[in-house]
Amino acid sequence: MAADRVVNAIEVTDLTMTYGDLRAVDGVGLSVAEGEFVxxxxxxxxxxxxxxxxxxxxxxxxxxSASVLGLPVWPRNAALLPRIGVQLQASSFFERLTAREQIHTFAALYGVARAHADEWLERVGLAEKAGARVEDLSGGQAQRLSIACALVHDPEVVFLDEPTAALDPQARRNLWDLLSGINDAGRTVVLTTHYMDEAEALADRVAIMDHGQILVFDTPAALVQRLDAPTRITLADGEVITTREPTVEIARLAELGRLDGVQVQTGTLEDVFLDLTGREYRA
Ligand SMILES: Nc1ncnc2c1ncn2[C@@H]1O[C@H](COP(=O)(O)OP(=O)(O)OP(=O)(O)O)[C@@H](O)[C@H]1O
Structure with a gap:
């Protein structure tokens, strides 16, 4: 029935979390549609x-308050657990188990077949390390295992906290493909990242947060457009021209025969990020 339909996969209203004097999260509201990648x-x-x-x-x-798939998340909601996937930090693994035993344990908790769990080891490129204890995995391997454990039960909503932080470029791109595939299959994905290219490549919408608040939440293209940044034209000899009239400038360069090797760059998500959050170091 239409009335029972979950409109948003995630609905967050005025969430606040304070540590002493610090408002770590300060009145955040957020709605994420089903099937969206944020x-x-x-x-x-x-x-x-x-x-x-x-x-x-x-x-x-x-x-x-926060609700996921139309259900309040607090107090912890047992009905939600099989429907969401949460990437745990590597330090949360069960001790002394091998990678295979680790993911089999997660599979058993969710009633998932072991063969399916083994497929997940394969998908994250860990089949060869299945017999290795988790404490003997590299940082990137442990991270891939934690992602496989989060996804083993095919959850409807997936949360990943800096999933590619420790990964080499190959593993990072492979994980992008994997997450895109999950999202294409209708799953809702929310991830945090420090990589602008990652957010730009994967996310339908990007939230930029600072000081506990969401400053903007929109498509990468809309965020860049709103910045109204000038275009940068880099010539083959390294000279950089910054202009608000790129077509005029390019025509001028063509007349001068200087178009070979020219790179044209409009604003990027990184420009938007730095414009909103400044350049000073954070504690
Ligand atoms: N358990 C805690 N006790 C006290 N302060 C905390 C606690 N957890 C987090 N904080 C503080 O709350 C603020 C927000 O931390 P949080 O880990 O949510 O930030 P983040 O955006 O995930 O950062 P990062 O990009 O470094 O992972 C920080 O100033 C942090 O020091």
Whole structure:
């Protein structure tokens, strides 16, 4: 029935979390549609992880509310657990188990066949490391295992906290393909990242957070357009021309015979990010 339809996969209203005097998350509201891919960007300490943990139902908010698939996440909702996938930090693995035993344990918790779990090891490129204990995996391998464990039960909504932070370029691109595939299959994905290219490549919409608040939430293209940044034209000899009239400038360069090797760059998501969050280091 239409009335029973879940409109948004995630609905967050006025979430706040305070540590002493610090408002780590400060009145955040957020709606994510079913099947949407959302990236959360923000400097260190912006509040991304705290926000995610409250939406996942892992952390009790001081105030505000969050629901996933139409169900409130706090107090912890057992009906939701099989429907969401949460990437755990590598330190949360069961001790002394091999990678295969680890993912089999997760599979058993969710009633998923072992063969399916083995397929996931394969998908994240860990088949050869199946017999290795988790403490003997590299940082990137442990991270891929944690992602496979989060996805083994084919959850409807997937939360990933900096999933590609420790990955080499190959593993990073492979994970992009994997996450795109999951999203194409209708799954809702929310990830935090420090990589602008990752957010730009994967996310339908990007939220930029700072000081516990979401400053903007829109498509990467709309965010870049709104910045109204000048175009940068880099010539083959390294000279950079910054202009608001790129067609005029390019015509002029053509007349001068200087078009070979020219690179034209409009604003990027990184420009938007720095414009909103500044350039100073964060604690
Ligand atoms: N358990 C805690 N006790 C006290 N302060 C905390 C706690 N957890 C987080 N904080 C503080 O809350 C703020 C937000 O932290 P959070 O981990 O959510 O940020 P983040 O955006 O995920 O950062 P990063 O990009 O570095 O992972 C930070 O200033 C952090 O020091």
């Amino acid at each position: 990236g959360i960007l923000g400097p260190n300490g912006a509040g991304k992880t705290t926000l995610l943990e409250m939406i996942e139902g892992l952390r009790k908010p001081d105030s505000g």
